[in-house]
Amino acid sequence: MRALTMLLCSVMMPSIAAAQEAGNQADGPHSSGSHNDIIVTAQKRTQSLQEVPVSVAVLSGEQLTDRNITEISQLQTSTPNFSFQGSSNPRGAGISIRGIGTNNFSSAVEGSVGIVVDGVPLGRQGAGLTDFFDVARVEILRGPQGTLFGKNASAGVLNIVTNDPSYDWSGRVQASYGERNEFVLRGVVTGGLTDTLAIRASAYRTTRDGYINNVHNGSKLNNRDEWGVRGKLLWEPTDHVRVLLAGDYNKRDADCCMWTIRSFGNNADIRTQLTNAGITVGPNNRDVLLDGQTFIKQENYGFSGQIDVETSGGLTLTSITAVRQWDTIDNSDSDQRATAVLNHNAGTSTQRQFTQELRLTSPAKQNVEWVAGLFLFDQDYDLQNSQMGSFDFVPLTTVLSRAIDVKNDTLNIAAFGDMTLNISDKFNIFGGLRYTHEKLETSFRRYTLPNTGAAAAPIPLQSRTRTDKAWSWRMGARYMPSDEVTIYGSIARGFKGGGFNPLLDVAALRTVEPETPTAYELGIKTQLFDRRVRLNIALFHTDFDNFQAQAIGTSDTGTIVFDVINAGSLRTRGVEADVNIDFGAGLTLSGGAAYTDAKYTDFVGAPCFFGQSVSQGCEVFGAQKRQDLTGKALAMAPKFTGNATLRYETQISPAGHGLFGQISYAYRSSTYLALDLDPNSIQRRYGLWDAQIGLSLRDDRMKAWLWGKNLTNKHFVEMIYDTPLDTGGQAQFFPMNADRQIGATVEFRF
Numbered sequence: 001m002r003a004l005t006m007l008l009c010s011v012m013m014p015s016i017a018a019a020q021e022a023g024n025q026a027d028g029p030h031s032s033g034s035h036n037d038i039i040v041t042a043q044k045r046t047q048s049l050q051e052v053p054v055s056v057a058v059l060s061g062e063q064l065t066d067r068n069i070t071e072i073s074q075l076q077t078s079t080p081n082f083s084f085q086g087s088s089n090p091r092g093a094g095i096s097i098r099g100i101g102t103n104n105f106s107s108a109v110e111g112s113v114g115i116v117v118d119g120v121p122l123g124r125q126g127a128g129l130t131d132f133f134d135v136a137r138v139e140i141l142r143g144p145q146g147t148l149f150g151k152n153a154s155a156g157v158l159n160i161v162t163n164d165p166s167y168d169w170s171g172r173v174q175a176s177y178g179e180r181n182e183f184v185l186r187g188v189v190t191g192g193l194t195d196t197l198a199i200r201a202s203a204y205r206t207t208r209d210g211y212i213n214n215v216h217n218g219s220k221l222n223n224r225d226e227w228g229v230r231g232k233l234l235w236e237p238t239d240h241v242r243v244l245l246a247g248d249y250n251k252r253d254a255d256c257c258m259w260t261i262r263s264f265g266n267n268a269d270i271r272t273q274l275t276n277a278g279i280t281v282g283p284n285n286r287d288v289l290l291d292g293q294t295f296i297k298q299e300n301y302g303f304s305g306q307i308d309v310e311t312s313g314g315l316t317l318t319s320i321t322a323v324r325q326w327d328t329i330d331n332s333d334s335d336q337r338a339t340a341v342l343n344h345n346a347g348t349s350t351q352r353q354f355t356q357e358l359r360l361t362s363p364a365k366q367n368v369e370w371v372a373g374l375f376l377f378d379q380d381y382d383l384q385n386s387q388m389g390s391f392d393f394v395p396l397t398t399v400l401s402r403a404i405d406v407k408n409d410t411l412n413i414a415a416f417g418d419m420t421l422n423i424s425d426k427f428n429i430f431g432g433l434r435y436t437h438e439k440l441e442t443s444f445r446r447y448t449l450p451n452t453g454a455a456a457a458p459i460p461l462q463s464r465t466r467t468d469k470a471w472s473w474r475m476g477a478r479y480m481p482s483d484e485v486t487i488y489g490s491i492a493r494g495f496k497g498g499g500f501n502p503l504l505d506v507a508a509l510r511t512v513e514p515e516t517p518t519a520y521e522l523g524i525k526t527q528l529f530d531r532r533v534r535l536n537i538a539l540f541h542t543d544f545d546n547f548q549a550q551a552i553g554t555s556d557t558g559t560i561v562f563d564v565i566n567a568g569s570l571r572t573r574g575v576e577a578d579v580n581i582d583f584g585a586g587l588t589l590s591g592g593a594a595y596t597d598a599k600y601t602d603f604v605g606a607p608c609f610f611g612q613s614v615s616q617g618c619e620v621f622g623a624q625k626r627q628d629l630t631g632k633a634l635a636m637a638p639k640f641t642g643n644a645t646l647r648y649e650t651q652i653s654p655a656g657h658g659l660f661g662q663i664s665y666a667y668r669s670s671t672y673l674a675l676d677l678d679p680n681s682i683q684r685r686y687g688l689w690d691a692q693i694g695l696s697l698r699d700d701r702m703k704a705w706l707w708g709k710n711l712t713n714k715h716f717v718e719m720i721y722d723t724p725l726d727t728g729g730q731a732q733f734f735p736m737n738a739d740r741q742i743g744a745t746v747e748f749r750f
Contacts, residue, residue, distance in 0.1 A: 040139050041119075042159065043418065044148050044371050045361055050525045053430065053478045053488035055142040055538035057082075057578055057592060061135045061163070066647070066662060066692060068176070068707050068743070070131055070184065070206065072115075072158065073735060077666040077688055079140055080594035080641040081576050085673075086718040086733045088257050089296055089330040089347060090126035091383075097142050097156035098540065099572050099598035099637025100517075100547075107349065107383040108408050108442045109499035109512050109548055112155035114145065118162055118246060120304055120322040121151040123353045123379045123410070127300055127326040128158070130250050131226055134188050134202035136163045142576070143540060144494025144517045146472035147432035150414050151377055154496040154517050154544075164244065165200035165234040167192035171750050178707075178743025182208040182224075200232040211739060212258050213287045215277050216338045219255070221294055222736070226252040240310040249301040256296050257733070260285045261336055262720060263680070265610075265729030267392070273337045284715050286734065292333030292343030299327045314363035318373075319356075326351040334724045335389065341396075342725065344388035353379040370419040377412035385504055388449055392725055401449040402456040406502040409441040418474075431475040436495060438468045444502040444509050456504070464509045470495040470516075486525040493518050496548070513546045513566050534580040541573040543601070549675055567675075568602035570634055586649040593642030598634035609678035610728050632677055638685075640669040656698035660705070664690040673720040680730055681720040688714055688737070694745075704746040713740040 038049040042056050049056060057079040059069070069075065072095065073084045083096040094101050095113040114121055115128035122128050132138075139159040141149075149157050169191030176184040188202035205227045210220030228250025235243040261281045264271045279287045302324030309317045328349045335341035359373030386403035390396045418432035446459040476490030496515040523538035549567035576594035583589070600606075608618035608625040617627045647662035667687040674681035689712055694705020716738050723729035 040137075040159075041161065042139055042141050044359060044373075045364065045369075047364075050486055050527060050534070050536075053476055053486070053490055053523070054145075055521065055523060055536070055540065055576060057140040057142070059138045059140075061132075061137060064132050064135060064138070065174070065745075067645070067664065067690065068692075068709060068745075072129055072132075074737060075138070075140070075158075076641075076668075077664075077690075077737070078643055080578075080592040080643065081142060081574075081596060082140055082641075083636060083638075084718065084735075085636060086257065086735055088259065088332045088334075088733075090129050090298065090328060091124070091330075091347065091349060093126060093129060095125060095158065096636055097140070098542065098574070098576075098594075099596050099634050100155035100542070100544065100570075101636070106499065106501050106503060106512075107381050107406050108440065108502055110152045110496065112152065112496060112515065112548070114149055114151055114153035114157045115160070116149060116157055117160045118304065119306060119320045119357065120302070120324070120355055121149065121377065122324070123151070123377070123381070124326065124351050125152075126328070127324070127351060128160075130252075130300055131204055131206055131228060132160075133186050133204040133228065134163050134200075134230060136161045142538070143519045143521060143542060144472075144474075144492045146436075146494035146496075147416060147434045147474045147492065148371075148418055150375055150416065150434060150436060150472070151412060152496060154494040154515050162230065162232075162246075163188070163190075163200065163202075165192075165198035165232050166190045167195075167198050172747065174745065174747040176743060176745040179741050180209040180211060182206075182741070182743065196236050198234045200234075201230070203227070203229045208736075210255060211286065211734070211736065212260060214258075214290050215279060215287050216289050216291055221258040221288065221290075222256045222734075223254050224252075224256070224736075225254045226250065242306075242308040244306045245304070246306075247301075247303045249299070251300075252296060252298045254296050255294055258288055258290070258294050258332065259719070259731045259733045260288055261723060261726075262717075262730040262732040265723060265726035267726040267729065269339075269392070270336055270723075270726050270729070273339075277338075283717070283732070285732075288336060289338050290333040290336070291338040292331075292335075292340065294332045295330065297329045299325075301325060316361045318359050318361065322353075322355045324351075324353050324355075336723070336726075336731075340389055341392055342387065342389040344386065344401075346387075347383065347385045349381065349383040351379065351381045353377065367422050368419065369422070370417065372417040373415070375412070375414040375416065377410070379408070379410040379412075381408040381410070382406070383408075383502075386449060387504060402504055403447055403449050404502060404504055405443075405445045405447075407443045410438065412436065412438045412497070420478075426480050427477070429475075429477045430490075432473060434472040436468070436470050436472065436497075438497040439465065440467075440497065440499060441465045442500045442502060442509060444500075446504070446507075457507075459507060462509050464500055464511075466498055466500075466511070468495075468497045468514050470497075470514065476521075484527040484531065487523070488525075489520075489522045491518070491520055499548075512548055515548045515566075516545045518543050518545075532582040532584070534578075536578045537575065538577075539575050542571065544570045544572075567600065567606070568604065568630075570598065570600045570603070572596060572598040572634070572637070588647050589644065590647070591642065591644030593640070595640055596637060597639065598637035600629045600632055600634060603629040603632075607676050609674065609676040609681075610722060612676075612678075627676070629677065633672065635672040635675050635677060635681075638669045638671040640667065640685075642667050658696040658700075659694075660696065661693035662691065666690075673717070678720075683717060683720070686714050686716045688712075699749075701749050702747065704744070706744050707742070709741040710737050711740060715739070 087093040111125040141157040145153040171189035190200040208224040210223035212221040230248040304322035331346040334345040356376040388401040416434035420430040474492035478488040494517040498514040500509040519542040525536040546566040574596040578592040581589040606629040612618035643666040645664040649660040692707040696703040717732040719733040723731040
């Protein structure tokens, strides 16, 4: 608690390099008008962060590099009120903001946090879990953002902006090596082909050994093997026309992602085999005993075109057209033994999407500023899941199987508008409205794999269609008593469409109702002491109706059921602060902190945890066991989160050579990791220390630095859940940074 108190007294918003990076952009929508400004596009127009009446945290590309953050899962150590929950495959991973998020395996239910890349929303969160390379900045918009961003934004938005081409020829090559043979190579080149045509090309390659030990054959699981490329072409035939074409491709092929046994249940075979193999189960267990395959293969690629045309009246017409595809194949040996009990637990999915956004934006700094637009999202998501093995049935020679085919077609059409009325130079009111029409068609078939018996009765093809129509809106006021202070208050209503639950263990498509948040926010953004101190504070209160939550239970075959249910209603409220302090002489302090109180306000039919007695609140209703979680804490929502980074840079020679270093600390208080609030699923509080020290040559033409992450070797997990086929046992999922990592990076610029 003392560490958290110190952190709350010295926090900042990670932002210094964001303005510098924005200033390096071409004359496009990411340009900065002042070196003191952090430029964001949180309201679909280029604005200073301090002007935006929304709680936003910003990380620049330079800051991502300094903290050695290479993917979304690592952002939770660099910004408060942001969480990531890992999974055995990217389809089940999830993001939370202010304690709210839905990580699920259901192909017909979406996450509550939207991921947007260069103006293109991604239909599935898993499609965004790729490497950060050549990124200008990451904007984390907290709270419902449905009015302007629409799709999957009921809890917030992760807005990723990559670097655009420049007319000045330059390039960068960066190589990093760390523990577990982690090797990261990145490169970029950009320049002008003509006075009106510029290009940018970037690529990366990342490899790393695994950190989970398979004692059966000596292999390492949860490794990383990924590469990707991106290209951009910028054409500006006149001062009023801008055309940006972009394409990207990345591929991941890894032996990932395996969990370990945290505690034994009543399965004697699992206990005997792991004990005989010398595996000690517990919170620090990194060993497994597997004879089957565990792997992930995925490809992710897309193309987009953005056209901006400025009319003679100062209006800007913007069109963003994009197509994307995300293909995955995965399998996990889920029996935790060197026998073929459940070696085959596979999934194959293909997600294809087409998006089109048209919007018209008024000039800035007018009495009335507005943006209006139309949005189209068309998605096909096909999924096949299958399981095969003995499932511990007697006799063990019996081979049982089950599989499902699921097809989802989503059509989302929306019209939106947002307006700011500047009543005076110091006071304005704003509001926005969005109408959404979403149609989801889902077909579901369950069957047995050829030449095997049945673990679940076959189910003929079922088809369901649902149509959701909803209004999202926001309204508020902003008061600016000076150029350095902005005070705002707002009310917003969000929306996330309903879905179905097509899973291996269900006999029929069950409906999941739409999720609806209503958010209240009061904030102040300040720049003090000649803008050397930036302090932004927001108070928030959000009520969710029909929150779509993932419940984890056990089926009649002993396998894990990842179910999605409507958790009645819940409330999240609290305060968050982002701070940046420039002490001068090259010394800066940056970070953020948050207190979040997230509770269920009505969740009568929640699942019981294993072994929960009647005296502990578990009641039996027919064949179901349920508990009342009304008034109880929300899972995966720590009350306190925070981070701070102290950085120092100085010149050490007349030639301009420099020395730099930084130290960072990130804190998360204890939280439940299971929806049923099993006392054994609590992740205790922990703090992580990172550090960096390095040298730079004149004009930063060459930089080299040593870095360390989780220097105190603090162990923690992202998920705790019931072990498959072992009633009463628990499993856990370790992220990569749950161990100490030491490495070095060198960078050349030309």
